[in-house]
Amino acid sequence: MIIAVDGPAASGKGTLAAGLARHYRLPHLDTGLLYRAVGLAVAGHVDTPQFEAAAIAAARALDATQLKDIDALTAAETGVLASKVAVIGPVRQALFDYQRAFATQPGGAVLDGRDTGTRIAPDADAKLFIQADSKARMERRARQLEARGLVVDRYALYHQIEERDARDMANPNGGFYRAADAHLLDTTLLDIEAALRAAIAIVDRAVASKARQTP
Numbered sequence: 001m002i003i004a005v006d007g008p009a010a011s012g013k014g015t016l017a018a019g020l021a022r023h024y025r026l027p028h029l030d031t032g033l034l035y036r037a038v039g040l041a042v043a044g045h046v047d048t049p050q051f052e053a054a055a056i057a058a059a060r061a062l063d064a065t066q067l068k069d070i071d072a073l074t075a076a077e078t079g080v081l082a083s084k085v086a087v088i089g090p091v092r093q094a095l096f097d098y099q100r101a102f103a104t105q106p107g108g109a110v111l112d113g114r115d116t117g118t119r120i121a122p123d124a125d126a127k128l129f130i131q132a133d134s135k136a137r138m139e140r141r142a143r144q145l146e147a148r149g150l151v152v153d154r155y156a157l158y159h160q161i162e163e164r165d166a167r168d169m170a171n172p173n174g175g176f177y178r179a180a181d182a183h184l185l186d187t188t189l190l191d192i193e194a195a196l197r198a199a200i201a202i203v204d205r206a207v208a209s210k211a212r213q214t215p
C-alpha cells in the first residue's frame with residue numbers, strides 16, 4: 001500500500017505520515033528532507049551565479065548520510081534554502097528517482113511532501129492533503145523551535161512561512177496542489193491524536209473503496 005501525504009509548510013503532514021507509517025507498519029520518507037539537504041549543501045552559493053549548477057550537482061550527488069543532521073536540516077532557514085533549490089527542474093528530476101523507488105518498494109510506503117500525491121506517487125492507494133490555517137501553522141512551528149531552546153520571532157516566522165508557501169505555489173516545476181483524488185484534512189482545530197485518528201479513518205475508507213472497485 002502506498003500512502004501519499006501532501007500539504008503546505010508546518011501543516012503537520014510529517015507528523016501524520018510518521019503516525020500512519022507506525023499504524024500500518026510501513027517505511028516512511030519525509031521528501032522535504034531531500035530538498036533541505038540539497039539546500040544546506042549549497043548554502044554558500046546563495047545569490048551567486050553558481051547557485052543553480054551547484055544545486056543540480058548536489059542533488060545528483062546526494063546520499064543518505066546527508067539526511068542525518070536533523071537539527072540543521074529542520075532549521076527554518078534551511079526550509080527557505082530548500083524552497084530555492086526546489087524551483088530548479090533538474091534538481092527535482094535528480095530527486096525523483098530516489099523518491100519513486102522508495103514509493104514502489106515491495107510492501108508499500110508512506111511519503112510526505114509537497115508533490116507526493118501529484119508527481120511522485122500519482123498511483124497511491126490513499127492520498128491526503130493536510131491543511132491548517134497560517135496562524136496555527138506558525139504557532140506549531142514556533143513551539144517546535146522553542147522546544148529546541150531557540151528564540152522565535154513569531155511575526156518573522158509567520159511571514160517566512162507565507163513567503164515559502166508563495167514560492168512553492170508559484171513553482172512552475174512543482175505540482176504543489178491538491179490532487180483531484182486527495183482527501184482534504186484540515187487540522188487547524190485538531191490535536192495530533194485527533195488528526196491521526198481522522199487520517200487513519202480516511203486511509204481505511206480509501207483502501208476499502210479501492211478494494212470494492214477492483215474486480
Ligand SMILES: Nc1ncnc2c1ncn2[C@@H]1O[C@H](COP(=O)(O)OP(=O)(O)OP(=O)(O)O)[C@@H](O)[C@H]1O
Pocket residue numbers: 007008009010011012013014015016032140141143144187190191192195
Ligand atoms: N494537529 C496538530 N496539532 C498541534 N501540533 C501539531 C499538529 N500536527 C503537527 N503538530 C506539530 O507541529 C509541528 C510541525 O509539524 P510537522 O513537522 O509534522 O509539519 P510538516 O507539515 O511536516 O512541516 P514541514 O514539511 O514544513 O517541515 C511539529 O512540532 C508537530 O509536533
Ligand SMILES: Nc1ccn([C@@H]2O[C@H](COP(=O)(O)O)[C@@H](O)[C@H]2O)c(=O)n1
Pocket residue numbers: 009010031032033035036079082083084086112113114115116164168
Ligand atoms: N516533495 C517536496 C518536498 C519539499 N519540497 C521543497 O522543500 C521545502 C522544504 O520542505 P518541507 O516539507 O521539509 O517543509 C518546501 O518548501 C519545498 O520548496 C518540494 O519541492 N517537494
